[in-house]
Amino acid sequence: MTSNPYTIRWGILATGGIAQTFTKDLLIDPATRNATDIRHSVVAAASSTSSDRAAQFLKDCGVSSTAKAYGSYKELVIDPDIDIIYIATPHSHHYQNARLCLEAGKNVLCEKAFTTNAAQAKILVQIAKEKGLFLMEAVWTRYFPLVRELQAKVQEGTIGDVKRVFADLSYRKDVEKEFGSEHRMVNMDLAGGVLLDLGIYSLTWVFQFLYHLQPLSQRQAPIVASSITKYEKTGCDEMTSIILTFPATNTHGIATSNIRQVSHDPDSNGTAGAPIRIQGTLGEIQVTGFSFRPTTYTLIPASSASQGSPAKFKQETITHEIPGHGMFWEADECARCLRDGKQESEGLGWEESIAIMETMDEVRRQGGVRYPEKIESTEYPLEGF
Ligand SMILES: NC(=O)C1=CN([C@@H]2O[C@H](COP(=O)(O)OP(=O)(O)OC[C@H]3O[C@@H](n4cnc5c(N)ncnc54)[C@H](OP(=O)(O)O)[C@@H]3O)[C@@H](O)[C@H]2O)C=CC1
Numbered sequence: 210m211t212s213n214p215y216t217i218r219w220g221i222l223a224t225g226g227i228a229q230t231f232t233k234d235l236l237i238d239p240a241t242r243n244a245t246d247i248r249h250s251v252v253a254a255a256s257s258t259s260s261d262r263a264a265q266f267l268k269d270c271g272v273s274s275t276a277k278a279y280g281s282y283k284e285l286v287i288d289p290d291i292d293i294i295y296i297a298t299p300h301s302h303h304y305q306n307a308r309l310c311l312e313a314g315k316n317v318l319c320e321k322a323f324t325t326n327a328a329q330a331k332i333l334v335q336i337a338k339e340k341g342l343f344l345m346e347a348v349w350t351r352y353f354p355l356v357r358e359l360q361a362k363v364q365e366g367t368i369g370d371v372k373r374v375f376a377d378l379s380y381r382k383d384v385e386k387e388f389g390s391e392h393r394m395v396n397m398d399l400a401g402g403v404l405l406d407l408g409i410y411s412l413t414w415v416f417q418f419l420y421h422l423q424p425l426s427q428r429q430a431p432i433v434a435s436s437i438t439k440y441e442k443t444g445c446d447e448m449t450s451i452i453l454t455f456p457a458t459n460t461h462g463i464a465t466s467n468i469r470q471v472s473h474d475p476d477s478n479g480t481a482g483a484p485i486r487i488q489g490t491l492g493e494i495q496v497t498g499f500s501f502r503p504t505t506y507t508l509i510p511a512s513s514a515s516q517g518s519p520a521k522f523k524q525e526t527i528t529h530e531i532p533g534h535g536m537f538w539e540a541d542e543c544a545r546c547l548r549d550g551k552q553e554s555e556g557l558g559w560e561e562s563i564a565i566m567e568t569m570d571e572v573r574r575q576g577g578v579r580y581p582e583k584i585e586s587t588e589y590p591l592e593g594f
């Protein structure tokens with residue numbers, strides 16, 4: 210598009226699994242996804258463990274040897290050569306880590322779930338607002354072209370008036386063996402549990418249609434009815450089932466999640482039933498595969514006999530190729546927001562991130578899941594982070 214792409218310089222905070230996946234995606238030439246207006250440069254990484262670990266991380270990701278390796282997050286946030294920091298620590302640490310970055314004047318992309326609770330999210334947003342900084346929750350799925358395409362179809366009325374969205378994510382096969390009682394997925398000290406880790410994707414599918422279909426001036430958080438079953442070993446939430454009612458449109462979202470695989474196999478082509486169904490008066494859209502990394506959807510018209518007026522589309526299945534893991538699309542969004550002087554993304558604005566955190570607070574309240582005081586706290590700074 211332009212001969213002079215806008216380049217942003219990333220600092221990576223933490224060196225675990227997703228930090229590596231994200232960093233590798235940043236290094237993929239944006240032209241392979243037809244993005245010629247922006248570029249990404251990884252200029253530093255920090256590990257709370259040691260600078261050697263940060264250096265090894267950079268090497269493993271294939272980052273240029275000129276990038277800096279820090280042995281603490283505090284050193285990273287004061288590096289003047291960084292435009293934005295990507296936070297990839299466990300949920301329990303997001304509030305403290307994001308606040309550290311914002312207080313130091315850095316823009317932030319923070320992994321999901323944004324924080325452990327809405328009170329923490331509100332404080333981060335307030336600081337970003339006051340300091341004129343960009344802040345975004347890294348719900349990468351929102352920025353997939355496939356999702357944008359579906360949002361446009363729904364907004365155009367392709368499937369009529371949308372009434373209901375079903376969304377499920379339940380897929381781990383051997384939980385006790387894989388996670389035991391210490392892994393961040395199930396560890397209460399790290400804000401583990403299915404809701405903040407996987408349930409947030411089910412909520413994302415519900416929100417990115419039903420929250421957005423509410424007229425802007427009447428946009429409201431949903432009414433929440435939910436149930437939780439706990440994981441015996443740690444007391445974290447293992448299965449969550451949520452019914453959301455969006456009052457401005459009287460639509461319902463059913464968001465379910467389980468750490469364990471339940472019925473459908475997202476690896477399959479959807480023969481056991483699509484985990485995502487967006488249902489309208491003229492038909493529905495079914496999305497198959499892992500709901501956090503969607504590749505395929507099917508448009509299914511309702512039969513005119515049962516619905517009165519016929520749908521104007523034919524049944525069709527569409528597949529999108531992903532030239533990498535797919536985390537670069539959220540990074541591209543950050544680059545464009547910084548270039549355009551925006552502090553928040555329209556794909557997932559502050560108000561919506563807070564509304565989702567409030568929904569998860571309410572689900573945890575209804576199901577009796579509370580994290581240790583230290584990680585629910587809004588106190589800052591706290592020892593040990
Ligand atoms: N978007 C997506 O697809 C995915 C997102 N995620 C999200 O990313 C975040 C991190 O997940 P993931 O990468 O799987 O986690 P990992 O356990 O693999 O990595 C977390 C990293 O955080 C740092 N850390 C700092 N303090 C602690 C602590 N007390 N305990 C453990 N780690 C600590 C460590 O890096 P160091 O030692 O270098 O400081 C560690 O390597 C979570 O918010 C998760 O929800 C996870 C997987 C996929």
Ligand SMILES: O=C1OC[C@@H](O)[C@H](O)[C@H]1O
Pocket residue numbers: 406407501
């Ligand atoms: O965000 C995520 O997406 C992929 C899952 O495997 C992972 O547990 C989760 O954190």
